[in-house]
Amino acid sequence: QKEVEQNSGPLSVPEGAIASLNCTYSDRGSQSFFWYRQYSGKSPELIMFIYSNGDKEDGRFTAQLNKASQYVSLLIRDSQPSDSATYLCAVNMFASGRGGTSYGKLTFGQGTILTVHP
């Protein structure tokens, strides 16, 4: 089982609709969760992050977290063609480094391709 799983899509929605992107993770100790947007050939761009159960809204974007179900989602309202991209879910997990140190590392899902058609 992958540590972070996303539906690879592609997810196709009409302009103006709500796009719903889902992500599940395996490590119950994970504490923070990120959504990045990546246009083709470009680097990931942070959209938002969430660390508490419930919803977090930022403009047209809403992140939802349910730690009991180990599930995080991203809703995009009023989808625009410019939202067409790959959306990456990333989870901050703790791992062991040298000398018994503990560090936080981001583990990424494989991404969901979103296409918003006019």
Next chain:
Amino acid sequence: EADIYQTPRYLVIGTGKKITLECSQTMGHDKMYWYQQDPGMELHLIHYSYGVNSTEKGDLSSESTVSRIRTEHFPLTLESARPSHTSQYLCASSETRGNPYNEQFFGPGTRLTVL
């Protein structure tokens, strides 16, 4: 807005050459990372650094090496490039202070092609 830079943006090179991918950030972040991403695939952490003179290998085994002599600079070196090294290399940074959630910012990436 994150100020993290990578050079070159694109590199096409022959097998056996030594290459260094540069990454610099002007934000004073203590942590820096290198990820590798093949087209349409996940990002995989190959190296990270918690500060000057601190480097660790990541999840994905890589023949590359890194150094962190200055806070702002985290170069990645391949002593002898091979076609299997063809990929996109992404550098990222984050700040420990005031950032318990490990929010990371990415550079534009270097797309490496080894012939």
